[in-house]
Amino acid sequence: MIALKSASQAPIMMTMGDYGGTLAVVRSYGKHNQPTLLASPDTSTLTHKSRYLSKALQSPPVKDFEEFFTWLMDYGKQHPGAFLYPSSDDMTWLIAHYRDQLSKYYQLYSPDVDTIYALLNKPALHDIAEKLGIPIAATIAPTSIEELKAQAHDLIYPVLIKPRTQIGMLRRQKGQVCETPEKLLEIYPNYQQKFYYHPLLVEFDPDVNWPMVQSFHTSAGQNTYSVAGFVDESQEIFMTRASAKVLQFPIRVGIGLCFESRPLNPKAIEYLKAICKEVGYYGVFEAEFIIDGDQLLLMDFNPRFYGQMAFELARELPLDQLVLAYANNDGEYGKSVQEQDKNWDHDKVYRFSNRWRLWLILTTQAIAGRFSWAERRKWLTWAQEAGPDCDPVYAADDPNPRRADMKSVVASWIKHPRSTFKTFFADL
Incomplete structure (x- = not known):
């Protein structure tokens, strides 16, 4: 590097x-x-x-x-x-x-607010993708119950009710799966009432309190394709790494537990370059796609540092150094890194997981009978094959964060036994 x-x-x-x-x-x-x-x-x-x-x-x-x-x-x-x-x-x-x-x-090293909101507001991102001919999960963004009723029976089920954006949410809400139009119309009003956004964001976007509804793809749980990288203001420096989320918790709608490197998909790179150029984005990004047969459906575009940063850093993509260089007007650094990056082997397999949390979740789920012991062994073996630098918390030269992570779980069990029990023994 x-x-x-x-x-x-x-x-x-x-x-x-x-x-x-x-x-x-x-x-x-x-x-x-x-x-x-x-x-x-x-x-x-x-x-x-x-x-x-x-x-x-x-x-x-x-x-x-x-x-x-x-x-x-x-x-x-x-x-x-x-x-x-x-x-x-x-x-x-x-x-x-x-x-x-x-x-x-x-x-x-940050674009203007309109650029950022176009990427972090999912209906706006959906509109950009449609304009550019990029496949995306079918989505509606109603701003009234009447509008929802008019469209509910035209959707392909199951669907997922989800926030338009995570920005400014004062009460975090995960997605809610609905199997039928009737269930959607029953659940949506109550779900909508749970949304509380910061007044500054509501002033910026008065429709933000209305959740969006999107086709739910079961493959999203363990079959997604992610591309993370960096693009400069000229759009000439563009470097990426790809990975797949192969296990998440909870399985249907949850956070990633296990990731694996993947070769670059030319179509995905084409899509992301088009989006960055269309909105004028520059900086670090992570985009997530759903694999739907031969298609990649755009799901998210995160214009910032993101949760799996350690995975790209371990794979010698210095995203943190790139944004710092460009903030200091050092474009030559980006050119040098891009030239060196041409020799990167994108076919080499890397694996990434928080191994002790994976052990904890797999063990509690197996005890609860919601995950087989054979599956538990399979994933623990999978994690053992990951490199030493492919863990978001553990580092041999910096062990205290993992110790703190372990202590936080113990403290949670003591302070909030019911909610912690529900978290780790939840229905997948």
Whole structure:
């Protein structure tokens, strides 16, 4: 991997200390002797335990948009020059929304708010994909119950009720699967009432409280294709790695547990280049597709650092260094990395999982009778074949974050036994 030589020693500010992407980039920046800051209301996140974190800062939570923005501005005035890059949807939108003000005191490499919202608002992304001829799961985005009733019987079932965006959600909601039009019309009004968004986002998009409805593909649980990478403002520097989510929890609608590298799909690269060019996006990204026969259906586009950052860093794609270089106007670094990247073997198999959490979930599910012991053995064997750098939490030279992760589960069992029991013994 080519070292970045031209970056200043200004610190890199991160948020979301329990997020795998944050931990991965703090470790990477630290290994390059680049100072790191973590802004958080908490003091005991996984990233706080990393030996590579230079300094922890006490801040309001990012979800309190105005309060956190005020804190950022105050800190920036006192300590100008830090590089600020997002690792959550909230932070991505906040930086874009306040880009003009923040750029006075921080180094940024972030597009404007319209670009960001076009990618993080799923109906808007759906419209972009349709315009570009990119396959996408059938989607409707009603703004009234009457509109939903008019379209409900035209959908192919099952369908998934899901938020339009994760930005500014004050109460997190996972998707709800509906098998029939009648069930959709029964569930949707109650589901819609559960949505609470930050007033600043509602002001920006008054329709955001209305959930979208999308065709539900059962293959999305264990058969998705992801492409992560970097694109510069000129759209000439474009580097990627591909992977597949091969196991998630819960199985139907849940978070990824196991990932495996995949060769680059030319169609996926073509689609993503077209999207970036259409909206003017530049920076780090992760896009997820559903594999539907011979088609790739676009599902998500994350314009930020993301949860599986460690997987790409282990596969020698220096995403963190690239955004830092371009924030420092060092385009030559990107050209050098892209030239070296031509020799990367995309067919070599890498595996990625949080191995101890995988062990915990597989074991509790097997005890509950919802996962066979044979399947448990299969996936644990699979995880043992992953490389030492392909774990989002464990690192031989930085063991404390995994210890903290283990302690957090034990503490959760003690403080919230019912909800923790439900989490680990949930119906898949």
